[in-house]
Amino acid sequence: MPHTITISVPPDVAANPDSLRRAAAQALHRAERELGAVQLVRRSVDARRGKTLLQLKLNAYESGEQPPSPPLHFDYRNVANKPPVIIVGAGPAGLFAALKLLEKGLKPVILERGKEVKARKRDIAKLTREQAVDPNSGWCFGEGGAGTFSDGKLYTRAHKRGNVAHILQQLVQHGANPDILVEAHPHIGTDKLPGIVANIRKTICRCGGEYHFSARVVGIEVKNGAACGVTDERGVRYEGLAVALATGHSANDVYQLLEAQKWALEPKPFALGLRAEHPQELINEIQYHGKGYSPLLPATAYSLAAQVQGRGVFSFCMCPGGMIVPAATAPGELVVNGMSNSQRSSPYANAGIVAQVTLDDCYARHGMLGALAGLHLRQEVERAAWLAGGATQVAPAQRLTDFVRGKLSASLGKTSYIPGVATAPLHALLPEFVSRSLRQAFREFDKKMRGYLTAEAMLLAVESRTSSPVRIPRNAQTLQHLQIANLYPCGEGAGYAGGITSSAMDGAACAERIAEKYRTLL
Ligand SMILES: Cc1cc2nc3c(=O)[nH]c(=O)nc-3n(C[C@H](O)[C@H](O)[C@H](O)COP(=O)(O)OP(=O)(O)OC[C@H]3O[C@@H](n4cnc5c(N)ncnc54)[C@H](O)[C@@H]3O)c2cc1C
Structure with missing residues (x-):
């Protein structure tokens, strides 16, 4: 011992x-x-x-003792001739549902609206450089889902919801640096994630699973109250024992599809705000107590939270040494997000700074839209940001100090955001309750991190995809949709997870329930 x-x-x-x-x-x-x-x-x-x-x-x-080798062996079975289970969406929830089905002996059939990760990279370059938004392929859609070109942060507070170590070990097995098994705050990096995602595809296909790209699902087939298949945009039908709906929270069309069928959907509180970008060196100096910190220390992160008149404001998806990226999924909207490479080597530190949006806030503006009220509020803000940037992917921006004072910036500082920035009054662009809360919270943040509130920091609009504004309700035990048997809403889009690791665990949990239900067929 x-x-x-x-x-x-x-x-x-x-x-x-x-x-x-x-x-x-x-x-x-x-x-x-x-x-x-x-x-x-x-x-x-x-x-x-x-x-x-x-x-x-x-x-x-x-002396003489050695540690045991880490448990990196997974029993993925040959499922070529096993009953199929349909998985809609190849993000973390869909992929880890598929890996769990391989362990259990069922055949995953993955339908993904986007492209293979290599082809997806070209669309991302087009979006970033030419501002052309493809509604099926970009920072959020395509093989690997929204987390593929990201910072790849893997920490989660949802330890009770599944086996975090199991997810991390599977990532290592598919090419992630084993350091993620020991780091308190593991991350992978955008330069490494695509290779890992492609390796997961190879495992799924080698074991007899199926992967279909450019297959946007537009219909869910239900017989006798139970989901039994789906149809994609090209009219191809796929049948299965069950359907795992792992489409993420950017697939507005999926929510609309369910709404059109009058299947249960619920509005969900979410968060809205801006992405803040500081020089990484400044954040290092604040966090590491001055300029003389060791060069061996990593680019540092921060995590901030404040309560402003009962409304929570918090930092989200902080990317040390990272870049701000255009994460819109449809023309006519502007959404920013953050990513970093494995070395976190850029000179910028960015983080979403968002305020909680309650159901009352959503109903106050879009009450008549019921379950989709929050989704419409999100769309309204994303469209306003797009217009303020000049109806392109140029992001409206403001210096942090000007935002707090409620003043248009006369000039803007440098940012990592490649499509470019245009000066805009972000304090007036956001809903008033978000703007007011953020302005007060930035003052509070400066008390916790002296020097945070600086004219050197830039704010870009709009950070709107922190979590889903809609929940697809499911039974807490069986994880099936409340009305449709064999339909398993999972991951972030269903409103039951947030982030790569918790979405992956949720996908795996749904696959386990499917396997339990059909254990006699295994
Ligand atoms: C730029 C960026 C950086 C991020 N950084 C981090 C981070 O560092 N750490 C972290 O934990 N989280 C991060 N996130 C969030 C994280 O990516 C998500 O929480 C996670 O990917 C959600 O997983 P999911 O599988 O539920 O959904 P998604 O990853 O959204 O996957 C859904 C998939 O379904 C597909 N799809 C949608 N509709 C259909 C349809 N009708 N038919 C077929 N396919 C469909 C989509 O193309 C997509 O591939 C980041 C997100 C972005 C955009």
């Missing part, structure tokens, strides 16, 4: 295996020669006090 210890050491000690061994021996009051392998179990940055240290959880083995 190893001795498990937690030590805090300077970055240069953490980076050097010999120094680390020495530190472990000292912590255990043992001679170094008495120790065998010293294995890193968890790593986090501790910048709470004056000096920034790395907090390491270690397993120190006795």
Whole structure:
């Protein structure tokens, strides 16, 4: 049995295996020669006090002992001749539902409106450079879903909802850096994610699953109250034991499809705001207590929250060393989001800063639209941002200090956003309750991170896709839609997850329920 210890050491000690061994021996009051392998179990940055240290959880083995190899073997079965299950959407929820079906012995048939990840890259370049929005292929749609070209942050608070370690191990098995298994805040990076997503496809196809691209689902077939198949835009029908609906929260057409069928849908609180971008060096200096921080420390993140007259305002999807990207999914809208590469090496730090939007806020503006009231509020704000940017993907922008003062910026600073920015009064563009809350919250944030409220920081509109404004309600035990048996709404679009890891766990949970229901066929 190893001795498990937690030590805090300077970055240069953490980076050097010999120094680390020495530190472990000292912590255990043992001679170094008495120790065998010293294995890193968890790593986090501790910048709470004056000096920034790395907090390491270690397993120190006795001389001659070795740590067991990590459990990276998964039993994916050959499912070529097994009953099919339809999965609509190849985002994290859809892909991890498919991997779970392979483990259970059912055949996943994935229908994805977008393209293979390699072809998708070309559409993303077109959107970024030429501002051409393809409604089926871009930052949100296509193989791998919305998380494919992202920072690839993998931490989640939803530990009770599934097996986080299992998801991370599957990612490692498909090419992610094993460091994600030990980092307290693991991330993968936009340069690595496409390869991992393509490897997952290879696993699914090698085991006999099916993958269909450019197959936007426009109809769900129901017989005797149970979903039994779908039809895609080209009129092709696919039949299956069940349908997992993993279409993400940007697929407005899917919500409209369900609404047209009069199937249960619910409005859901969500969040709206802006993306803030600071120089990464400034954020490092604030978080690492001045200019003299170790070059071995990573580009640092931040997490901020404030209550403004009972309304929560919080930072979201912070991307250290990242870029702001155009994440619209239809012409006539402007949506920004953030990503970074694995090294987090850009000179910019960006984060969504959003205010909670309640059901009352949605009903006050679009009450007559019932379950889709929040979706319409989102669309209204995205369209206003598009118009304010000049009806292109140029983003309306403002200096942070001007936003707080309610003043148009006379000039704009540099940003990482490639389509470009145009000065606009963002304080007047957002709904008044969002604008007011954000302006007050930025003042509060500056008290927590001195120097955050600076004219060097830029704000870009609009950050509107933090979570789904609609829920597709399902039974808490069976995970089937409340009215339609064998229909499994899952992932972020169903309103039961937010982020890559929790969406992946939710997809896997739905696949497990499907396998339980049809265990006699396995
Ligand atoms: C730029 C960016 C950066 C992000 N960064 C992070 C991050 O660092 N960490 C994090 O945890 N989260 C991040 N997110 C959010 C994360 O990507 C989502 O939470 C997650 O992808 C949701 O997974 P999902 O499978 O539920 O849905 P999605 O990933 O949205 O996948 C849905 C899939 O369904 C397909 N689809 C939609 N409609 C249809 C249809 N009718 N027929 C067939 N297919 C359809 C879509 O093309 C898409 O591929 C980021 C998102 C973006 C856009």
